[in-house]
Amino acid sequence: MAAISKEETEALIQEVLEVYPEKLKKDRTKHLTVNDHEVEQSKKCITSNRKSQPGVMTVRGCAYAGSKGVVWGPIKDMVHVSHGPVGCGQYSRAGRRNYYIGTTGVNTFVTMNFTSDFQEKDIVFGGDKKLDKIITEIDQLFPLSKGVTIQSECPIGLIGDDIEAVAKKKSKELDKTVVPVRCEGFRGVSQSLGHHIANDSIRDWALGARDGDDSFESTPYDVSIIGDYNIGGDAWSSRTLLEEMGLRVVSQWSGDGSLAEIELTPKVKLNLLHCYRSMNYISRHMEEKYGVPWLEYNFFGPTKIAESLRKIASHFDDKIKEGAERVIERYKGEYEAVIEKYRPRLEGKKVMLYVGGLRPRHIIGAYEDLGMEVVGTGYEFAHNDDYDRTIKEMGNATLIYDDVTGFEFEEFAKKVKPDLIGSGIKEKYIFQKMGIPFRQMHSWDYSGPYHGYDGFAIFARDMDMTLNNPCWNMLKAPWSQSSEEADAVAASA
Numbered sequence: 001m002a003a004i005s006k007e008e009t010e011a012l013i014q015e016v017l018e019v020y021p022e023k024l025k026k027d028r029t030k031h032l033t034v035n036d037h038e039v040e041q042s043k044k045c046i047t048s049n050r051k052s053q054p055g056v057m058t059v060r061g062c063a064y065a066g067s068k069g070v071v072w073g074p075i076k077d078m079v080h081v082s083h084g085p086v087g088c089g090q091y092s093r094a095g096r097r098n099y100y101i102g103t104t105g106v107n108t109f110v111t112m113n114f115t116s117d118f119q120e121k122d123i124v125f126g127g128d129k130k131l132d133k134i135i136t137e138i139d140q141l142f143p144l145s146k147g148v149t150i151q152s153e154c155p156i157g158l159i160g161d162d163i164e165a166v167a168k169k170k171s172k173e174l175d176k177t178v179v180p181v182r183c184e185g186f187r188g189v190s191q192s193l194g195h196h197i198a199n200d201s202i203r204d205w206a207l208g209a210r211d212g213d214d215s216f217e218s219t220p221y222d223v224s225i226i227g228d229y230n231i232g233g234d235a236w237s238s239r240t241l242l243e244e245m246g247l248r249v250v251s252q253w254s255g256d257g258s259l260a261e262i263e264l265t266p267k268v269k270l271n272l273l274h275c276y277r278s279m280n281y282i283s284r285h286m287e288e289k290y291g292v293p294w295l296e297y298n299f300f301g302p303t304k305i306a307e308s309l310r311k312i313a314s315h316f317d318d319k320i321k322e323g324a325e326r327v328i329e330r331y332k333g334e335y336e337a338v339i340e341k342y343r344p345r346l347e348g349k350k351v352m353l354y355v356g357g358l359r360p361r362h363i364i365g366a367y368e369d370l371g372m373e374v375v376g377t378g379y380e381f382a383h384n385d386d387y388d389r390t391i392k393e394m395g396n397a398t399l400i401y402d403d404v405t406g407f408e409f410e411e412f413a414k415k416v417k418p419d420l421i422g423s424g425i426k427e428k429y430i431f432q433k434m435g436i437p438f439r440q441m442h443s444w445d446y447s448g449p450y451h452g453y454d455g456f457a458i459f460a461r462d463m464d465m466t467l468n469n470p471c472w473n474m475l476k477a478p479w480s481q482s483s484e485e486a487d488a489v490a491a492s493a
Contacts, residue, residue, distance in 0.1 A: 042387030057406035062185030066194020147177030227275035230255025232448020248382025301366030
């Protein structure tokens with residue numbers, strides 16, 4: 001595979017930017033860069049966590065999406081009320097495949113839509129009384145729910161509803177946790193601020209509930225899994241490995257998580273952080289207040305799994321270190337068989353990624369285990385500390401893009417000519433119509449899990465199934481078409 005040079009990548013970026021007006025071109029230049037392993041801090045070469053430019057197609061979400069859709073929504077034994085018009089709650093329910101154990105509507109509520117269904121009169125007169133009544137009805141209808149969160153939509157911040165006062169009143173009346181979350185969609189530049197706001201609400205309204213309670217019997221091997229949303233069962237695959245090496249997983253959230261697990265987390269010996277972007281805030285808080293260290297880990301692909309297991313074990317005694325080696329050895333035959341089967345079919349294939357959270361960097365190792373090369377990657381809502389971590393994972397002189405526009409992504413794909421693109425649902429059908437194999441890497445295209453050794457086998461199968469599907473013989477990517485074919489396609493559009 002011919003390696004692309006730094007000069008070629010820089011020229012590619014400039015070519016794509018040429019179409020923009022000067023002001024937009026100047027702004028977007030800051031968000032596109034060539035990976036350079038010699039750069040110690042990404043802020044020297046790329047800008048992130050800034051407002052998207054008006055008029056360009058961005059695939060970001062809002063602060064409400066970051067709180068309701070990511071952090072709070074998967075907590076299974078609480079009812080999460082979308083406070084505002086019905087649309088936001090309906091759009092955000094049951095979309096992320098956050099698997100959980102329980103009986104929906106009895107003791108678990110993740111896929112249900114609870115909304116205050118704002119109408120015009122609520123905008124005029126306020127929704128506090130309506131919210132009060134809703135929380136009472138929730139307690140009557142679903143007595144096994146452990147609490148309620150109030151997920152504010154845009155109108156709430158505009159009209160000034162006092163959700164904090166309602167939360168305090170209802171919590172006292174019902175003797176349950178009621179959490180107000182000021183995650184109105186217009187806050188911040190993306191869903192990232194919603195993560196932060198949700199973390200702060202966990203800190204202020206839920207985390208300290210068992211401070212001073214010594215009834216919990218701890219062990220030297222207690223850990224928590226934080227920031228794994230159990231997409232397709234990911235957290236279960238991760239938990240299996242941790243328990244097999246001798247650790248006790250006390251809490252796991254928010255995927256298949258519960259309020260009690262949140263409350264117990266400060267009592268563990270180590271917090272294991274999967275999605276750094278969405279949960280580093282609460283992990284740092286627990287380190288500062290409770291003295292619980294945290295560690296970022298990566299369970300995508302056997303190389304990164306082994307690295308992470310050993311890194312986790314280094315925080316414990318020889319028993320756990322031996323346990324980590326035992327787990328790695330136990331699954332060696334399994335993952336070597338997967339590589340032996342799929343690597344010949346995937347070797348040398350180029351991949352472009354554009355996802356949120358942690359995946360633009362975490363899944364690189366899994367692709368490399370299969371002999372594939374990630375030639376471009378970027379985040380929807382990253383901060384620069386995400387790109388600091390990405391620089392080390394990406395090949396030198398490869399392409400990195402932040403909050404990439406629809407136009408830029410398409411043009412980069414045409415010129416880089418990837419064999420596979422991994423991104424979100426909003427991009428999926430565009431690239432499939434262009435004849436480029438595509439995997440939906442937010443929710444695993446209805447597959448999964450992808451974490452752990454078992455997940456790696458599914459990941460490899462899915463990449464092979466997508467890339468080597470005979471349907472692509474019936475479609476041609478733009479760079480494979482003759483000028484006559486391209487004109488015919490354009491005319492029929």
